[in-house]
Amino acid sequence: MNFDAFFKISYGLYIVSSKNNDNKFTGHISNTVFQTTAEPPTLAICTNKQNLTCDYIAQSKVFTIAILNQDVDMKFIGLFGFKSGKDIDKFSQVKYKVGKTGAPVVIDNTIAYFECEVINTVDVGTHMMFVAKIVESEMLQDGEPLTYANYRMIKKGLSPKTAPTYIDKSKLKSKEQNEEKKMAKYVCTVCGYVYDPAIGDPDSGIKAGTAFEDIPDDWVCPTCGVGKDSFEKQ
Numbered sequence: 001m002n003f004d005a006f007f008k009i010s011y012g013l014y015i016v017s018s019k020n021n022d023n024k025f026t027g028h029i030s031n032t033v034f035q036t037t038a039e040p041p042t043l044a045i046c047t048n049k050q051n052l053t054c055d056y057i058a059q060s061k062v063f064t065i066a067i068l069n070q071d072v073d074m075k076f077i078g079l080f081g082f083k084s085g086k087d088i089d090k091f092s093q094v095k096y097k098v099g100k101t102g103a104p105v106v107i108d109n110t111i112a113y114f115e116c117e118v119i120n121t122v123d124v125g126t127h128m129m130f131v132a133k134i135v136e137s138e139m140l141q142d143g144e145p146l147t148y149a150n151y152r153m154i155k156k157g158l159s160p161k162t163a164p165t166y167i168d169k170s171k172l173k174s175k176e177q178n179e180e181k182k183m184a185k186y187v188c189t190v191c192g193y194v195y196d197p198a199i200g201d202p203d204s205g206i207k208a209g210t211a212f213e214d215i216p217d218d219w220v221c222p223t224c225g226v227g228k229d230s231f232e233k234q
């Protein structure tokens with residue numbers, strides 16, 4: 001089997017959120033959302049059983065799907081993608097509203113959303129597949145939806161051209177390019193984020209051209225939030 005073939009499947013990137021029976025909220029990043037029928041409008045999601053969101057959906061039978069704008073930054077994705085709702089209250093850190101179903105809808109970076117009620121559940125081993133009836137949908141802002149391919153570029157530190165953090169390396173001066181060569185990349189041992197000195201971390205005020213050694217000690221991984229000591233030279 002050639003696993004590269006799996007990366008040729010196209011996906012979007014979404015935040016799937018739910019509530020439990022105590023009305024606590026959580027959500028996580030998901031790339032497996034697809035429409036199943038048009039009449040009535042239904043869709044399906046697939047979520048890992050280890051995700052708290054999976055437990056919450058199984059309890060409440062409701063969830064929401066936020067379609068992310070491709071301009072979203074890695075910190076935001078990191079909050080929902082690399083941290084567990086078992087450890088932190090993700091909804092204390094974002095703008096959201098409570099929808100018709102009582103489940104939360106993330107507003108930040110969302111171009112459109114759906115509210116859903118589960119009509120069928122399939123146990124597929126490591127994951128649960130939830131098929132749901134769409135009870136509400138709304139457009140929130142203009143923008144292009146984030147794709148999984150785009151996300152993989154952002155994760156590598158290569159922002160899409162439309163993103164505010166994008167830096168055209170060809171425009172860097174030759175002197176700076178020479179300095180770049182001396183500076184090593186560092187990898188986050190927790191999430192795989194790569195700090196590239198040529199790009200820096202502009203969202204956290206780290207300018208392009210800053211060596212890893214020169215980053216302030218209180219800087220944290222923009223993806224998963226761990227400190228500098230969790231990084232290794234690439």
Ligand code: FE
Pocket residue numbers: 188189190191192193221222223224225226
């Ligand atoms: Fe990290």
